[in-house]
Amino acid sequence: MLLESVLKVAEKHNAKRVNLVHVVIGELLMLNPEQLKFCFDVITKGTIAEGAKLEIEVAKPKIKCPLCGREFDEVIGICECGGIVSIEGGKDMILKRVEMEVS
Amino acid sequence: MHKIEVDAEVDILEENKRLAEENRNLLRQKGVIAINVMGAIGSGKTLLIEKTVERLRDVKIGAILGDVIAKDDYKRIAKYGVKAIPLNTGKECHLDAHLVHHALEEFGDLNLDLLFIENVGNLICPVDFDLGENYRVVMVSVTEGDDVVGKHPEIFRIADVIIINKVELADAVEADVDKMVRDAKTLNPKAKIIKMDLKKGIGFEEWMEWLRCVLQSQEELKK
Numbered sequence: 001m002l003l004e005s006v007l008k009v010a011e012k013h014n015a016k017r018v019n020l021v022h023v024v025i026g027e028l029l030m031l032n033p034e035q036l037k038f039c040f041d042v043i044t045k046g047t048i049a050e051g052a053k054l055e056i057e058v059a060k061p062k063i064k065c066p067l068c069g070r071e072f073d074e075v076i077g078i079c080e081c082g083g084i085v086s087i088e089g090g091k092d093m094i095l096k097r098v099e100m101e102v103s
Numbered sequence: 104m105h106k107i108e109v110d111a112e113v114d115i116l117e118e119n120k121r122l123a124e125e126n127r128n129l130l131r132q133k134g135v136i137a138i139n140v141m142g143a144i145g146s147g148k149t150l151l152i153e154k155t156v157e158r159l160r161d162v163k164i165g166a167i168l169g170d171v172i173a174k175d176d177y178k179r180i181a182k183y184g185v186k187a188i189p190l191n192t193g194k195e196c197h198l199d200a201h202l203v204h205h206a207l208e209e210f211g212d213l214n215l216d217l218l219f220i221e222n223v224g225n226l227i228c229p230v231d232f233d234l235g236e237n238y239r240v241v242m243v244s245v246t247e248g249d250d251v252v253g254k255h256p257e258i259f260r261i262a263d264v265i266i267i268n269k270v271e272l273a274d275a276v277e278a279d280v281d282k283m284v285r286d287a288k289t290l291n292p293k294a295k296i297i298k299m300d301l302k303k304g305i306g307f308e309e310w311m312e313w314l315r316c317v318l319q320s321q322e323e324l325k326k
Contacts, residue, residue, distance in 0.1 A: 001115050005113045009113070013107065015107075029231060030227075077290050078289065084293060094112060094114055095112075097110055097111060098111055102104070103104055
């Protein structure tokens with residue numbers, strides 16, 4: 001789906017070659033960046049995105065206690081104050097930027 | 104030739120989200136409650152559906168049974184005379200909204216009260232694929248080790264019901280059931296947690312109670 005989206009963007013701009021793809025991945029998707037890069041290299045073969053660099057940015061979820069307002073870096077279930085911690089975001093995969101060569 | 108940079112903002116997972124919403128709307132229109140049953144291989148997902156179908160003779164039940172290749176689960180449910188659809192995913196380790204969309208079409212007019220969607224046995228991949236279900240049940244068993252809950256946080260976080268099955272075997276496999284319950288509660292304080300041993304009949308009534316509540320609230324909505 002990532003490659004499809006990249007090729008769609010490239011086609012829209014009549015690109016001849018894709019040099020760089022920047023994606024933002026939610027931390028809670030727990031994707032392994034090395035695996036993703038490897039897969040990307042494999043599936044782009046034979047397309048205009050072959051050899052393009054895949055840049056991966058990890059987006060953290062917003063983890064906050066709705067009772068006391070405390071924010072956390074790590075995902076937890078219950079805050080010290082007894083509030084049930086809410087977790088927002090961190091599960092998206094967004095194609096942010098494509099760098100390409102056009103004629 | 105010159106180089107350009109384009110800001111794209113394309114949501115890669117959008118297609119699944121869109122189809123899941125379509126499934127959800129369709130199920131709502133038809134008044135069907137859909138339950139996504141997830142869990143490890145051999146945790147007891149199919150048996151839970153079997154026993155439930157056997158018990159709820161007065162409810163119109165359908166089932167979608169996701170499996171990598173075989174149709175064993177399908178056969179186990181279909182023998183009760185309920186409408187069941189086998190769904191082979193091939194090498195895919197989870198169901199997605201698109202596969203479920205097609206399975207729903209096979210139910211024709213969807214004249215059902217309750218639909219079980221048994222996911223592929225896996226505690227990792229199904230997490231990110233909303234199928235359009237109303238409720239999510241995650242089932243594990245003590246034989247997977249009492250650290251199985253803590254090791255797969257995301258799937259327990261999205262669950263409405265967490266079932267810890269085969270508790271009667273806990274001593275034999277030296278598993279600490281209370282630890283599993285604690286881990287589940289910490290990860291997801293809102294979920295209903297049921298200690299179960301399906302083969303011995305433990306916890307099944309608690310599950311039925313939850314299910315009847317869900318069905319009852321649906322009945323009220325229909326009125």
